[in-house]
Amino acid sequence: MTTDKTAAAHGAVLKDTPPEGGGPLVELRGAGKSYGNIRALHGVDLAVHSGRVTCVLGDNGAGKSTLIKIISGLHQHTEGEFLVDGEPVRFTTPREALDRGIAAVYQDLATVPLMPVWRNFFLGSELTKGPWPVRRLDIARMKRTADEELRAMGIVLDDLEQPIGTLSGGQRQCVAIARAVHFGARVLILDEPTAALGVKQSGVVLKYIAAARDRGLGVIFITHNPHHAYMVGDHFTVLRLGTLEMSAARSEVSLEELTNHMAGGAELAALKHELSQVRGVDVEELPEADDLSAPLPASSEGNS
Template sequence: MVELRGAGKSYGNVRALHGVDLAVRQGRVTCVLGDNGAGKSTLIKIISGLHQHTEGEFLVDGEPVRFTTPREALDSGIATVYQDLATVPLMPVWRNFFLGSEMTRGRWPLRHLDIARMKRTADDELREMGIVLDDLDQPIGTLSGGQRQSVAIARAVYFGARVLILDEPTAALGVKQSGVVLKYIAAARDRGLGVIFITHNPHHAYMVGDHFGVLRLGTMDLNAARSEISLEELTNHMAGGAELAALKHELAQVRGVDVEGLPEESDLHVSAAASSAASSEKVS
């Protein structure tokens, strides 16, 4: 549905992304992990149409594209749910659901909001995603973080999203609310959407992910299917296992630092090579 081939982005002399390969398929969750400054935000901006790539290719349904505005991405079925969720805390749930795309009835100049229809539609769509709210008139700011994320996901699905980009949806949530969001990510996948799950938590990613990519300093450090990598290997890549392995001898000299659980540098190279070879076989 969406594919990046050797994509990159430069801001003047600063190279934020380079040589990134990423494929998003229908009914699959593609997880992109990376620490702060790894290039996740730049990747989101390219796919969502906010910024244009400066190298490589960006394809939607196999056709090269170059979005100039987020509206063009939305028209192609690519929706992004950002961390701030683009909601108005003091407005009711149903009003936030249709924010910017309100249903109306009547003729101009007597046209007015079709409140009953919006409430009914919002309730039906939320229930179809498995979200049951007792009162759609309550301000959305009174909902838990997980519930607000779920409403934002259901809203994107209703307005025609085929590819859903989720920007760190569990970053500021507790364990229980993170579980709620992961449940609805799986529900979106089961409805046939292609999901891009941006996160820095390998445990959350491994619960729902079908394919994993790890960004490091603007390049794709790992690109592997779920069957090709374990949670431990994914965690090591995410945590900078190669750097820690290289420093293992020095760290062993520091009191209070347990290095027994750190991988050997050679093991990481073997794992990365195996993942790369498996990916090459799939492409060929």
């Protein structure tokens, strides 16, 4: 695959050839956001395609939250372009983003712990039956629909009446993903879904992220864990201090390179120098400064 490589402010930007089957569902072109004199995000390019997982990585303060808020309609961008299906948009509320098929699943999951699983599945969008003004909840249909949708995602729960708070963190994340898919999400934004989970539960969530991709959704996976990102990601975008540190297809970057770019080569090189002054610390096995800060090499034809 031919690669167009251009130098970024802090690293390398590798632009891969878009997948076949049409343009991106969501695209940012030079997007940015300023809060008064504070520029939280600047010059970010991002393309989300159907059936692909786009991983957005970065340390605290990198601009990941601001990026989520722009795409999900919480905040408006102040520079650049935001396109949905190739059409420039400027959402004013999250409802407008939902109407265009963009759904965000945040870390708190927006669930009520003491309510049953099926009730949380339809929270805010309950099904009703009967004539007005005596309409009532259609409990049987909601339970049946919730069970069918969860099973379609590979999630089998013995009792939908159990409070969702009794489920593990990974199971609650999966219920939230299945709920977003059921209500028409084409683009699914996952905000640090594995941040507070152990190894096993993180694996469960990653499996359902892959399942959402296989159902044709465009997934934006926000994380600070390059290992989790590399397990399911098709494209990687690394943010650093509000700017684009790196953008690369999976075929163009290794896990080690992804980790180094996320951590910041210059900072790691400085840390190595400081550690070398401490007695009892062996820094010989750490990467050299040139290895950490050098741009990623351009791939040649057929290297994918």
